[in-house]
Amino acid sequence: MSRERRRVVGWGGSLLIGGVCASVMQPGQGFAQASAVTGAGPGIQPPRFSEQTAGRVILPSDEPAAAGHAASASRSPGPPGVGTVSDERDEWRHRRVRGVAANRYRLINDQDTVVLGVDVAASASALIARLRAPLRGRLMRWRWRAEGFPPLAAVGQRERDDFAARVYLMFDLPDDRLSLADRVVLGGASLLQGERVPAATLVYLLHAGPADERLVPSPFTDRVVMRVARAQAVAGQWYEEERDWQHDFQRAFGSRYPGPTPTPVAVAVGSDGDQTGAVFSARFGDLVFS
Numbered sequence: 001m002s003r004e005r006r007r008v009v010g011w012g013g014s015l016l017i018g019g020v021c022a023s024v025m026q027p028g029q030g031f032a033q034a035s036a037v038t039g040a041g042p043g044i045q046p047p048r049f050s051e052q053t054a055g056r057v058i059l060p061s062d063e064p065a066a067a068g069h070a071a072s073a074s075r076s077p078g079p080p081g082v083g084t085v086s087d088e089r090d091e092w093r094h095r096r097v098r099g100v101a102a103n104r105y106r107l108i109n110d111q112d113t114v115v116l117g118v119d120v121a122a123s124a125s126a127l128i129a130r131l132r133a134p135l136r137g138r139l140m141r142w143r144w145r146a147e148g149f150p151p152l153a154a155v156g157q158r159e160r161d162d163f164a165a166r167v168y169l170m171f172d173l174p175d176d177r178l179s180l181a182d183r184v185v186l187g188g189a190s191l192l193q194g195e196r197v198p199a200a201t202l203v204y205l206l207h208a209g210p211a212d213e214r215l216v217p218s219p220f221t222d223r224v225v226m227r228v229a230r231a232q233a234v235a236g237q238w239y240e241e242e243r244d245w246q247h248d249f250q251r252a253f254g255s256r257y258p259g260p261t262p263t264p265v266a267v268a269v270g271s272d273g274d275q276t277g278a279v280f281s282a283r284f285g286d287l288v289f290s
Contacts (some may be wrong), residue, residue, distance in 0.1 A: 044136075046129040046267050047091050048286045049107060049116045058105040058116075058127065060096045092127040100124050100274045108283070116269065116284040118165075122277040126168070126270030134263040137290040138246040142167060144230075145238045148280030149208040150273050155228060158219035162275045165206035165282045167229070168268035169245055170198040177257055182223075198265065200253045204229035204243060206282070215252045225252035238285075 096102040101123040108117040116127070146164035154160040175183055178199060189197045203218070203226040211231040218224035227248065230239045246261045271282045 044131070044133045045289060046131070046287045048288075049284065050114050050286050052107045052114055054107050054109045054114045056107045058092065058094045058107070060094045060102050060125065062096065092129050094125060094127050096125045097274070103271060110283060113285070117281065118271045118283070119281045120271045120273040121279045122273050124270070124272035124274040126166075126268045128168075128266055128268040130266050131264055135289045138244050139242055139290050140167075140169070140245050140267075140287065141240070141242045141290065142287040143238050143240045143285035144206050144283065146206055146208075146233060146235055146280065146282045148235055148278075149233070150276050150278035150280065152276045152278075153207065153209065155205070155207070155209070155212055155214075155226060156216040156219055159275060161219055162273050162278055163205045163207060164233070164271055164280060165284065166268075166270050166272070167204040167284075167287065168266075168270070169202040169204075169249075169264045170266040170268070171200045171202075171249065171253075171262045172196070172265050173199040173257055173262055177259060199223060200249070200257065200262075201225070202227070202245065202248055202252060204241070206230050206233050206239070208233050208235075215248075227252075238283075 094102070094105055101121070102125040103123045104119040105125075105127055106117050106119075107114050109115075144165045144167075149164045150160075150162035152160045153162050153164075178186065182199065186197055186199060201224045203224060205226055205228045207228045207230065209228075209231060212228045214227070216226050218226060229241050229243060233239060245264065249261045267287060269284050269287070271280075273279060
């Protein structure tokens with residue numbers, strides 16, 4: 001399979017996101033069921049990196065440690081549900097892209113706070129956390145930092161679709177809000193992945209390029225819409241972000257999916273350099289909804 005074809009069914013498209021999300025859904029439970037869970041409890045907020053232990057390496061969920069090989073797990077321990085024999089579904093899980101080398105994710109100390117570090121070497125993968133209960137606020141806050149940037153990155157260009165850091169919000173919709181074409185496409189993708197895939201995904205980008213207020217469809221699928229949340233970013237500097245995800249969903253998908261804004265069913269963080277062969281690192285602080 002060519003690199004471009006891998007990307008069509010991989011990082012930039014909802015098939016990747018379906019594959020990623022499949023790891024955090026209960027067996028036999030699709031996104032529609034998950035989004036209907038109500039009440040307080042785990043899953044309302046993504047797990048906080050700052051509450052984890054520094055030094056842990058988060059392995060892809062299909063690595064030996066995730067399959068229960070204790071020796072590998074002892075060398076590269078991860079928080080419950082991420083690269084360990086534990087299957088705590090409310091934790092971050094590392095999902096690779098089929099046919100592409102995975103990033104290296106680890107928990108590190110940064111000014112006395114534990115954050116997520118990611119090392120990219122012509123690679124791409126993501127960490128994902130399921131949100132099992134409806135959010136009570138419309139704001140998402142986080143901070144991020146890049147130690148370098150893919151030098152050829154460009155928004156909306158397939159062959160240059162590499163970014164130092166991304167934050168994903170994934171949404172499901174009931175079938176009666178989907179067009180026949182969407183139901184057919186999503187149904188086929190769900191059969192391929194073995195789980196229902198999200199109908200819509202917002203992606204926020206950390207970018208060294210110029211400011212860009214546009215909402216740009218992914219060059220791989222129009223069910224993923226990207227926005228530069230921070231432009232003209234400088235290497236080595238932390239940036240704090242706040243986004244009204246309900247407003248952004250309506251701007252990106254309101255005309256396609258009229259009606260109330262659905263609650264996100266999962267959030268993911270990631271970096272990628274596989275399209276351009278870029279080598280760099282990035283960091284993520286806690287993601288908090290309010």
